[in-house]
Amino acid sequence: MEATRLRRLAVIATAAVLLALSSTATLNTATAVAAPGDPPRIVPVPASLTITAGTSFSLTQSTAIVGSGFVAEYLAGVLRRSTGFPFPITTSGSGITLSLSGPATMAQEAYRLDVTAQGVTITARTQEGLLRGVQTFRQLLPPKVESPTVQAGPWTIDGVSITDQPRFAWRGVMLDVARHFFTVDEVKRFIDQAALYKVNVLHLHLADDQGWRIQIDSWPRLATYGGSTEVGGGPGGHYTKQDYAEITRYAADRFMTVVPEIDMPGHTNAALASYAELNCDGQAPPLRTDTAVGYSSLCISKEITYRFVDDVIRELAAMTPGPYLHIGGDEAHNTAKPDYMAFVKRVGETVAAHGKKLVGWQEIGQATLPTDATGQYWGSATHANSVVAQGGKLVFSPPGNAYLDMKYNQNTPLGLDWAGYIEVQKAYGWDPATVIGGVSESSIRGVEAPLWTETIANIEDAEFMTNPRLAAIAEIGWSPASTHDWQSFSTRLGAQGPRWSIRKTNYYRSTQVPWPAMTGRITGVGSAKCVDVPAFNSQDGTDLILYTCNGGANQSWTYDPANGEIRSLGKCMDVEYANPGDGTAVQLYTCNGTTAQKWTYDSATRNLTALGKCLTADGAGTTNFTELVISTCHGAPDQQWALP
Known part of the structure; x- marks a missing residue:
């Protein structure tokens, strides 16, 4: 030596x-695009894709975007940043055409994408459909299109014809901002990553035992005191109404519906600590920064509880543009069952009175529900079936497949393991239509991947636990069941790695995936x-x-x-x-x-x-x-x- x-x-x-x-x-990432003649590596996989052999189109300094509205501006922003080309937005000509000439029979999010030697045309009936097509178009280009700085070409796309529409209307991801707080900019970054894969619901878990994260003017201490800490004792934080408006606006621009959740009657310690009168004994408990569950409950017998609930729902409904409001309802172990059933029934009526549709975790199925209620399944077929029996629909979040906070394997330094380890193949290996026997696809509103944040303290950790599993859940929610194939998906998923790297998005490099x-x-x-x-x-x-x-x-x-x-x-x-x-x-x-x-x-x-x-x-x-x-x-x- x-x-x-x-x-x-x-x-x-x-x-x-x-x-x-x-x-x-x-x-300098590998191209991660398909060889000529091979299918493009797109996630979620489109419903129909036909390759046009020997045909291609290249973006150049003179390429224009023909269209109008936010989607045209959005696409121009992506392309200008990485190519350095001007991409003027015009109302006529050729280049990249965004057309709203889709027939009336076309689904809300459906699109057609054609690449010929003359240009690219994305056709839809709505701006929403155009955006879904734009996200597919991005994956036809080299990964460096995602770069925040100008990169050298060429920017060539092989000829292809794609027709596509979603299998389910609800393709969601949940971010728990209660246990650890995430800033507005971090939430926007999370939205952008999810939108790439046609996720269209952002479920924000805004309140739990460890923190209350949304301004409520009629009960101001909820945010100022109840939001002043988080798991581990950090400073926490909360969203002002202006903050929340910015999040919902940013999501809406990407045709993503924000579904706010105020968990109740359990998971309410932050609220109980903020206002003593909400407790049955009139004594406010201390703020909590641990991760225990099932110990807290609103006082069901007090009328002030319902004034509190009505005020919160009224203000939250007024600032939420989407149609849904999530009341939680899970793990209410310290609430007697008759009280729980009465509470959920009354709160469901309150949600409806303020013009929103009720969403709750599967346990709400024990109560009498509005016929348009949505139950979020996380393991109990009995409760889920009860939601369906009352005319409601289900969003599936099976913990052993879809919970993004579960560890990938025993070496994962973040996350929990109570539902088992979830490697990428396991996240992809399920079908919502077969989770509960007897529940027809018509009773399924969609799928959602929850990210609980007991161990997730920053956006980089959130991305590591989310990617690549969210892409798997997104494909389950979007693509036809007939296209479901692990070998195909893993190859297409591997092609996303260079895109994430150049975007500086953190992700887990699963050994199950053939990363380039x-x-x-x-x-x-x-x-x-x-x-x-x-x-x-x-x-x-x-x-x-x-x-x-x-x-x-x-x-x-x-x-x-x-x-x-x-x-x-x-x-x-x-x-x-x-x-x-x-x-x-x-x-x-x-x-x-x-x-x-x-x-x-x-x-x-x-x-x-x-x-x-x-x-x-x-x-x-x-x-x-x-x-x-x-x-x-x-x-x-x-x-x-x-x-x-």
């Missing part, structure tokens, strides 16, 4: 000068420095180091999960002498296909492993020229890496 150390010192001696001369490089090779920098989580080939020295045996990220080609790595190789400067990342011992140097070496060059990345732990050991910053170093070695995996930041 001494010869190695001397060689390393000699190389490092000139590194600083040469690194100063390195050029800036942009993230991707190129960019490898960054140490503990050091914020890049894996570097010192002095651009591509000779065999050059030992790798950490160095300040500078965009040089010697910090550009291509990782191919299919063969485990990590390449830079035409050579492979290699464990010296294939020695699995702790402290063995990691070097650059001619690619040879041996196990010393086969690396596995676990995005849950962020570990890069070869020969059963983890890539490690030697001595947990964080400074420039820290050497890279392998050592026994221990989970610390010096063994955690962010890949492109």
Whole structure:
């Protein structure tokens, strides 16, 4: 090893000068588009797709968008940002045509997309249908179309004809902002990611034991006091009415309906702590920052409870443009069943009186409901069947398939596991029409993927738990049951990885998915420095180091999960002498296909492993020229890496 150390010192001696001369490089993802003649890799898969062989259309400096309204502006914004082309919006001509000439028989969200040598035409009956077609169109283009900065072309789309419409009207995702608070900008980011996959319902869980997140003028302490903390004791927060209006506006622009939830009669400690008079004993409990459930209840026998409920629903209904209001109703273990049934019946009448349609978790099926009620299934067929028997419909959120807060596997550092581990194939492996025997598809309003946030404290963690599983739930909700096929889906899902990477969207790189090779920098989580080939020295045996990220080609790595190789400067990342011992140097070496060059990345732990050991910053170093070695995996930041 001494010869190695001397060689390393000699190389490092000139590194600083040469690194100063390195050029800036942009993230270069694999194309992740289908080869000519192969079907485009679109999620959700369209109802019908026909390839037009030998035909293509390219976006150029002179391409215009023919159309009007928000969808035309939305598409122009996406394309201008990444191509640098002006994309003027006109009312006549050719280029990308957004046409509202769809027949009256066309479904609300249906669209047709045609790519010919003359241009692109998206036809629908509504602006909503046009937007769904635009999201499909984005996936026909190279992943770099998602870049926030201008990228080089070409921007060529193969000829294709697509007709498409959704299977279910409700394709939702729930964000629990009560247990951990998310800012307006974070919610917008969450909306944009979901909208890419034609998700059209954002269920906001606005109140729970740990926090109340919405301004209610008639009961102001709900937000100012009840919203002042969160799980773990953080500062919490709440949305003003202006904040909430901005969220609903932003969602509506993407044809996404916001469904607000105020959970009751249980999950109400934040409200009970804010107003003593809501408690049966007149004593306000302390605020809670733990994750226990089932202990709180509004006082069913007090008339003030119903004045409180009416005020909250009245104000929330007035600021919510969508037709639905969710009252929760789950896990009310501290409410006697007769009281629970009476409460839900009365609250359902209150929701209707304020012009909204009742939604609740499956337990509301125990009570008398309005005939247009929606029950959200999360495990009880008995309660769900009761909703249907009263004329209501169901939204399916089976915890063992659709709960985004469940861990992917035992190594996932975030999430819970009470419903089991949910890898991507399991998230995709169900059909709403077969969950409950005897419930016909006509009684199913749709599907929803809930993200509870007991362990999710920021938007990056939310994205990691959401992607790629939300795409699986979105396809179940949108695409015909006849198209459901894991092998096809996993291939199409893999093509989304480069799109997420270039958007800087966090995601879990499941080993069940054939992700394409991707190129960019490898960054140490503990050091914020890049894996570097010192002095651009591509000779065999050059030992790798950490160095300040500078965009040089010697910090550009291509990782191919299919063969485990990590390449830079035409050579492979290699464990010296294939020695699995702790402290063995990691070097650059001619690619040879041996196990010393086969690396596995676990995005849950962020570990890069070869020969059963983890890539490690030697001595947990964080400074420039820290050497890279392998050592026994221990989970610390010096063994955690962010890949492109």
